[in-house]
Amino acid sequence: MSSRTFIVLAALAGLLKADYAAAQESVRLSSTPPVAIGLSDFIGLDRVEVWRTSASSETFLYAMFTQKPLTVQNLSFQLAEVGTFRVRVFDAAGNPASMRVVIDTQAPTGFVDRMEWSQSCGRQVPSRIAGSVQDDVSGAQAIRWGIHDRSADLSWDGTSWVSGMSLPREEPVSGPAGRWEVELPRVAWPDRHAEMSVWISASDVVGNGAIARAAWDFSIADADCRASP
Incomplete structure (x- = not known):
């Protein structure tokens, strides 16, 4: 079983809030490894949300809340299903970043x-x-x-x-x-x-x-x- 690290970076936009920019927009995996996310933000991190996505809709799965007001967090979680997911990260000001994760274990x-x-x-x-x-x-x-x-x-x-x-x-x-x-x-x-x-x-x-x-x-x-x- 392999692992993959997702890195989400923050860039200061104004004095009181930060806008996120994802280092990778999408990643595809052939197994269901633990997902490690390194987060950084100038004003503090709030939460990570995991959503299952399809061509027509998205379904909320769960959220993890960070330890504010720390500006750096390392979170780990498991995507135990095959499918397409959207991982969303929010800072304390509500600025979002997201990454698409595709887990595919089926042969074509x-x-x-x-x-x-x-x-x-x-x-x-x-x-x-x-x-x-x-x-x-x-x-x-x-x-x-x-x-x-x-x-x-x-x-x-x-x-x-x-x-x-x-x-x-x-x-x-x-x-x-x-x-x-x-x-x-x-x-x-x-x-x-x-x-x-x-x-x-x-x-x-x-x-x-x-x-x-x-x-x-x-x-x-x-x-x-x-x-x-």
């Missing part, structure tokens, strides 16, 4: 939803694949993918077919439902009939990774290079 889900085909030696073979990665909390980051020949238990590594299943290539994605699309490298498709799968594994921006899975099954026919093209 990757999909293949489109495959394009081309002619090769009188048969159809894939030429392009496309899909998406779904991650509603911290956002998708990348997809790893590979082509597996189930008939012979071989995978294409970019230059040749190797034993077993592997995911040799990675493509970046972005956003909660990140799109990805790749042209297939020059695959040396076998001349025989073969049962194939596209395997993928997705990851998000905080490092959660999904277990590799077969996302699209297809087959290719026997080659007949006397046919066109």
Whole structure:
């Protein structure tokens, strides 16, 4: 379990009050560590509030009051849930500062939803694949993918077919439902009939990774290079 320190700094604005400026506006975590906050203010600290947030609303969870009139405080608390939170800090004059905290322990889900085909030696073979990665909390980051020949238990590594299943290539994605699309490298498709799968594994921006899975099954026919093209 890791820990993360949030630092909120105060800047004097006038003689009697301070305006806060957050050192970080947002942080994303892949676990639920204790959160330590170092606070500083010229006129004294009042309280820290923790809120759960969603796209349409915020729900108050709890507040911690500091020991006024001290101008420096160190507080520690636990965010024991997965989700998005807003940590708000107030000084004695009511000036606020806030930080968004995202805790995401769930792996994203990757999909293949489109495959394009081309002619090769009188048969159809894939030429392009496309899909998406779904991650509603911290956002998708990348997809790893590979082509597996189930008939012979071989995978294409970019230059040749190797034993077993592997995911040799990675493509970046972005956003909660990140799109990805790749042209297939020059695959040396076998001349025989073969049962194939596209395997993928997705990851998000905080490092959660999904277990590799077969996302699209297809087959290719026997080659007949006397046919066109």
